[in-house]
Amino acid sequence: MYKYIFKRIYQLVIVFFLFLVTSYILFDSIPGNAFQNMLLNPLLPPGAYEQVLALYGLDKPLSERIVLYITNFFKGDFGYSYKYYPKTPIELIAERLPRTLMLFAMVNIVSFYTGFLVGKILAWRRGSKSETWITITSVFSYTVFYPWFALMMLWFFGYKMDWLPIGKFLYPEKWYDAPFDSDVIFTLMIKFTVIVSIIQFLIYMFTRNIESLNSKRNLRFFGFILNIVGSFIFWNTGDALTKKIYAMDIAYHMILPVITVTIVAFAGTALLTRTTMMEVLKDDYILTARAKGLSQRRIRDRHAARNALLPVVTSFIFTIVTIIDGSVLTETIFSWPGMGQLILDSVLNEDIPVAMATFSFIGVFALVAHFIADISYAYLDPRIRIQSQG
Amino acid sequence: MSNILEVKNLTMHYETLDGDVDAVKDITFNVKAGESFGIVGESGCGKTSVAMCLLQLQAENGKISNGSILFDGQELVGMSENDLRKVRWDGISIVFQGAMNAWNPVVKVGEQIREAMREHNPKSTKSQNTEKINELFNMVGLDSSASERFPHELSGGMKQRAIIALALSCDPKLIIADEPTTALDVVIQDQILTEIKNVQELLGLSLIYISHDIAVIAEMTDKIAVMYAGSIVEIGPTEEVFKSPKHSYTRSLLDSTPSIMGEKKKLRSLEGEPPSLINKIDGCSFSPRCPSPSNECKNQSIEMGLIKVGIDHYADKCCSGCISE
Incomplete structure (x- = not known):
């Protein structure tokens, strides 16, 4: 029985890892990003949009971001919400769950x-x-x-x-x-x-x-x-x-x-x-x-x-x-x-x-x-x- | 000895979409206390239907149209479900055909036996019940640890033994054994048969043994009824029936079984197939397969019915005359 449980847990970890990678790629492949409507503002100073992207790390290539995200994920760092900035996703979930x-x-x-x-x-x-x-x-x-x-x-x-x-x-x-x-x-x-x-x-x-x-x-x-x-x-x-x-x-x-x-x-x-x-x-x-x-x-x-x-x-x-x-x-x-x-x-x-x-x-x-x-x-x-x- | 079970003119049919199937036709027999009674016949001749009628457990489309079943002075036909529950297992218990599926797969064997004991003897404590189960298991040759196992952890023979223990658990007066050894190999079969026989004699129970195997019946029973196409065609003391069969179907059954002792004879098998009970048979029901039918047998107006052919030995009117030696 313990052998069986251990085997199942081992499988679960692998499945979860694959799940994380796939979800990240899927979200990334949605056209545009969270800060795009900044561009609608005609008074936006040049370079500001790029600066915001760099601030959130969105200027990095996908592969680098995935590795970064997953390492941070297992460290327990889920980043900050883009929309409700100072709040972390954990805080949001804790409130809604x-x-x-x-x-x-x-x-x-x-x-x-x-x-x-x-x-x-x-x-x-x-x-x-x-x-x-x-x-x-x-x-x-x-x-x-x-x-x-x-x-x-x-x-x-x-x-x-x-x-x-x-x-x-x-x-x-x-x-x-x-x-x-x-x-x-x-x-x-x-x-x-x-x-x-x-x-x-x-x-x-x-x-x-x-x-x-x-x-x-x-x-x-x-x-x-x-x-x-x-x-x-x-x-x-x-x-x-x-x-x-x-x-x-x-x-x-x-x-x-x-x-x-x-x-x-x-x-x-x-x-x-x-x-x-x-x-x-x-x-x-x-x-x-x-x-x-x-x-x-x-x-x-x-x-x-x-x-x-x-x-x-x-x-x-x-x-x-x-x-x-x-x-x-x-x-x-x-x-x-x-x-x-x-x-x-x-x-x-x-x-x-x-x-x-x-x-x-x-x-x-x-x-x-x-x-x-x-x-x-x-x-x-x-x-x-x-x-x-x- | 008094009769523990009296079945009179029992008639039962199954209502199906194709019409009524007359599975049991006008059957009459008695079982005395402590006696073992055999019912033998081909597959589909209504043996199991009789057994189910005795417990009033026939399928929903099985309707008893006539007859009475007196068990220990109580009429079972038409008895309310609640009263029947008291008779079942406490009075009549049954060892089912195919013990493999007779156990609930998710409940431990001992618990399933205890459950029946609780139902019929609510005052006994758990330790008393457990003690009794161990006793019964020893009696049927099982280790008492088997009661703490699940059905799938037991072998076929063990399950069958446990089923016998289950059938004995509430001290019934009558046990019906419905082909209890069909699914087992010959060695185990023999052990189980001995077990049943021992237990029956030890506890003085009445036994109804149902089988298609006439050799087994010969070994097990005092009295025998031969069934063909839903009716009893010959009934009498086992020895008597074997020595001088009066009905040609009984004769054919005996002829198709090899004998270990005595001279070697070529086995004769019976031609044809058992009749479908859905069609009414004209005349004597055995006439289409009878080795020596007379014209009279096929006469539509001929009546079936038992006549006395010896001491306590009865056979069907028509065919009892077919054998003349």
């Missing part, structure tokens, strides 16, 4: 979970009327033209019904005398979500080995209630209490994007789960499970769904990668100032240091996600565990 992570981590987890749940039930109730209708709806939301759908959602819930805000991630008027930055709230919300999920996961893991099904279920339910009560207490005491209204404001703004993206994203998972699960249901061990006299629910969850999980996890890992780059469209439509907008902005302005930094961030993210996928496969399917040892 929590907003995107909060929104899309939420969307991905919710859509994966509901998709898996719905798909599982669809396969199980194959042939019933409800199955037909839900499948048709899922196919619709899977194939719908996403920007159009998002705009329709905005129009209906934001404008026509006026239930939810149309865009942005907060009401500025509420934040005039806020004693802290919105990032503080975002970070707090992320920390909160992560801790709650970890606790939930630990409850699940600890109750795994309990033999009696009843006490296992009761303990898990008790843990879940405890978690909710704990969260309630957290938000109503001390430091978090003052931040509560601001967090509520952000949460309120999150509702519409989360629902919209979830509707689009869950369908893929649901349909995939349905298909794989229908294959699994034909397998002999499902018959064994039925012959053993297990409950329908247990056969569905423990035997069928567990085996249908592998391809679904694969697709989930791939969608994790789109948490950041897939957000470009959503963030533009919902005017959500996150990573997606930063990417779009930096590419349009040819702000190469920021563009490179965001892209390499996505690259690292994607590679790590794939790495985790490989490892979690081994956990989910013991047959892979064996092969990977060799």
Whole structure:
């Protein structure tokens, strides 16, 4: 296993290096550069443009710049943004990332979970009327033209019904005398979500080995209630209490994007789960499970769904990668100032240091996600565990 | 001895797009407590369908149109799913054809056995269950460490042994063994058969052994039913049936099996193919392949049905007369 992990890491480093070089060449090959609109100014003194280029090192040949960039990259120096000069790309990303992570981590987890749940039930109730209708709806939301759908959602819930805000991630008027930055709230919300999920996961893991099904279920339910009560207490005491209204404001703004993206994203998972699960249901061990006299629910969850999980996890890992780059469209439509907008902005302005930094961030993210996928496969399917040892 | 299982006039068909397939036609047999009962017949003659009906696990398009299955005084046909769950494994357990795929590949073998035990005996603790599994594994000749392995880490023979342990895990009264040794080589086959036989005698279980291999059936069972085209054509004590087969299909089956002892004879194979059950057969269902059919056999009005030909020995009306020696 360790040998396998080591091999994978070695491959990842090479892939990442190639990724950096390719992205840099691609950005460089965009015609023009970030400072070209200086030339539109008729009062520009002669030689000033060249001076600016030299200042940023853009007068050097491509090969030299690539080597320079990559050595600096591995030293941890990402340069300065061309557009927001004194800021570094890291500062920009640090500001934008929590907003995107909060929104899309939420969307991905919710859509994966509901998709898996719905798909599982669809396969199980194959042939019933409800199955037909839900499948048709899922196919619709899977194939719908996403920007159009998002705009329709905005129009209906934001404008026509006026239930939810149309865009942005907060009401500025509420934040005039806020004693802290919105990032503080975002970070707090992320920390909160992560801790709650970890606790939930630990409850699940600890109750795994309990033999009696009843006490296992009761303990898990008790843990879940405890978690909710704990969260309630957290938000109503001390430091978090003052931040509560601001967090509520952000949460309120999150509702519409989360629902919209979830509707689009869950369908893929649901349909995939349905298909794989229908294959699994034909397998002999499902018959064994039925012959053993297990409950329908247990056969569905423990035997069928567990085996249908592998391809679904694969697709989930791939969608994790789109948490950041897939957000470009959503963030533009919902005017959500996150990573997606930063990417779009930096590419349009040819702000190469920021563009490179965001892209390499996505690259690292994607590679790590794939790495985790490989490892979690081994956990989910013991047959892979064996092969990977060799 | 009392009957643990009474099957009466069981009739089952599969609804398919091409029409109904009559897989099981009017089958009647009894199994006594502690007895081992064999069902033999060609592929596709409805053996497995009978087994699935006994557990009420027939495929969704398999419909029982008539008959009753009395297990331990309970009627299984038409029983609710929840009540059936209690009968399954606790009362009747099954050793499936092809143990390779009968295990869930992602759950450890021991856990899959424990799961059944939990379901039927919720009060027992984990250590009690584990102890019992180890005991069962020893009984079927497996190392107890095998319970902590995943199915793919076991060989075919080990999986089959583990399946037998699984079938015994809830102390059932009746075990159905549906061609348990088909996928195994002869040496392992023999070991497994001995294992099943030992366990059955040790625990006093009833056994229904289903196979196409008449030699295996001879070794394993006290009583035998020969199936052809969905119906039982001959039923009786194993020894009796082997000594003096009354139905010409049974005769053909015996003739096509080599005998180790006795004189060397040229094996005779049965001409033709097993009939497709989708077409209704006129007259005696065996008449198209019968080595010595009379005109009467093909008569449409002829009725199939068992008549008594010896002590506890019954054979089909039509063909029981075909053999005259």
